[in-house]
Amino acid sequence: MAIRIGAFSDDLASEFLPACALAAEAGLDGLAVRNVGGRNVVEAGMAELAGIRSQARDHGLVVASVGSQFGREFYVDSDEGQRAAEQTLRSALIVADVLQTELIRIFALWLPGQEPLETWSRRPVAEEYLERVADRLRPSVDLARRAGVVLMVELEGASYAGTVAEAELLLAALDSPAVALCWDVCNGWWSGEDPVADGLPRALTLPVVDVQTKDVPAQPDRPRTPTFGRAVTTEGDVGYPAIVPALVTSGYQGWFTAERVHHPAKPEHDLALQQATLADIARLRQTIFASGKGITSSV
Numbered sequence: 001m002a003i004r005i006g007a008f009s010d011d012l013a014s015e016f017l018p019a020c021a022l023a024a025e026a027g028l029d030g031l032a033v034r035n036v037g038g039r040n041v042v043e044a045g046m047a048e049l050a051g052i053r054s055q056a057r058d059h060g061l062v063v064a065s066v067g068s069q070f071g072r073e074f075y076v077d078s079d080e081g082q083r084a085a086e087q088t089l090r091s092a093l094i095v096a097d098v099l100q101t102e103l104i105r106i107f108a109l110w111l112p113g114q115e116p117l118e119t120w121s122r123r124p125v126a127e128e129y130l131e132r133v134a135d136r137l138r139p140s141v142d143l144a145r146r147a148g149v150v151l152m153v154e155l156e157g158a159s160y161a162g163t164v165a166e167a168e169l170l171l172a173a174l175d176s177p178a179v180a181l182c183w184d185v186c187n188g189w190w191s192g193e194d195p196v197a198d199g200l201p202r203a204l205t206l207p208v209v210d211v212q213t214k215d216v217p218a219q220p221d222r223p224r225t226p227t228f229g230r231a232v233t234t235e236g237d238v239g240y241p242a243i244v245p246a247l248v249t250s251g252y253q254g255w256f257t258a259e260r261v262h263h264p265a266k267p268e269h270d271l272a273l274q275q276a277t278l279a280d281i282a283r284l285r286q287t288i289f290a291s292g293k294g295i296t297s298s299v
Contacts, residue, residue, distance in 0.1 A: 003248065004029035004255050005285055006064040011260040011277045013267060014038055016052050020059040022274070026281045031056065032210075032257050033099065034067030038266075042068050042091040049098040056099075063099040064255050065152065065182075065210065068092040070140070071107025071159060076132050082139075089140050093147050103209055103255075104144070105182055106151045108161035108170055109133050117228050120157025121192035126169050133160050134173040145178035152182035152209050155191065162191030164202040171206060184212040184259070186238050189226045196239040200246055210255040211247065213240060213284055230261040233280040234287055241287065248291035258284050 009019035009031040016036050023031050033041045033052065044052070056063055070088045074081040092104045111124065144151045153161050153170065161167040167181050183203050185195045193199050203211075215236030219225045223237065234240045244256070258280045260273060267274035 003252060003288060004062075004064070005258075005281070005288065006030045006032055006255050007258040007277060007281055008032045008034050008067065008260070010035040011258070011267065012274060017055050020055050020061060022278065023061055024059040026278055027285060028061065028281065030062040030064040030255075032064045032067055032105070032255075033095075034105075040069055041066060042088060042095055044095065046098065049095060053099050063101045064257065065101055065103035065105055066092050066096045066099065067105045068095075069107075070104070070151075071109055071156075074107075074109050074136075075112060076109055076129060076136060076160075082136055086140055086143070089143060089151075093143070093149065096149055097147075102149050103152050104149055105154050105210075106140075107156050107159040108153050108167070109136060109159060111158055111160060115158045117157070117190055120162055120187075120190045123162060123166070123192060124160065126166065129160055130169055130173055134170065137170075137174060137179075141174050141176045141179050145176055149178070150209060151179045153179060154182040154210075154212070155184045155187040157187060157191035163188050163193035164199040164206070165193060168202050168206055177207075180207040180209045182210040182212065183208050184214075185240070185243060186212075186214045186216055186226070186261075189216075189238055190228075194224060196242050200239075200243055204246070204250055208247075208252065208254055210257055211243075211252075212257045212259045213244075213280070214238075214259045214261045215240060215280070216261060228261075230276065232276075233258065233283045235283075240284075244284075244287045245291040248288060256284055256288060 012022045013019040074085040188199050189195050215231045215233045215238045217231050218237035260277045
């Protein structure tokens, strides 16, 4: 599989059909499906899912992944949380089957009281949680393995995998081909990990299936400390001018997914948000193309 370039459909439009039109015009290979019509895609009915599949196909796109909410508000000491998360996964498996994708996004359980971005760099001690988190996740990883899908653990500072280093430990503990890394590079930086000096060398050794690329500037007087603003991809300080070529030349064969900063805002309520996503997509494609190899014919 060559590198493929995508975006989140709801960063372009809340409804899937107009998102497809914009994605095709922008030259994308596919769309990650997270929220459709204001709710998570795992809540969609079969008719709606069939419509999503056909709309993607009609626009020459594939569904890159199912953006489930597995792991959110799933705390390590909660049996009820585990039951709810596993039910979410069962629904996500049906969605993935209908939409013909092998990737389901999950989070590595939730850290109590660490939802605000400003707290993400306050990382837990791995030895104090790793085995308990892995134990909670193993039944879901086994279910995914038997279903033939891959659970991609997205970096999220409100979870136990906020950095590539933390994800590396978790993937080693789970030791399964049914789990891989979704490297949200900016989330890793917000969680206290230098994306180029620390995140990239580790990511190059791991099974990475998606690289999410939102960009932010650094604090003016602290060049390695991120702000929570927005910059056009490669114009901020996350480090994509170094990261993208390194991944491409290493032989990376997965998705690059443009993601808007603070994505819950609906683009149809502010068309500037939609234009910002399209600008990020254009710059991401340009950067991958300039890296020279491993790119798809649509770039």
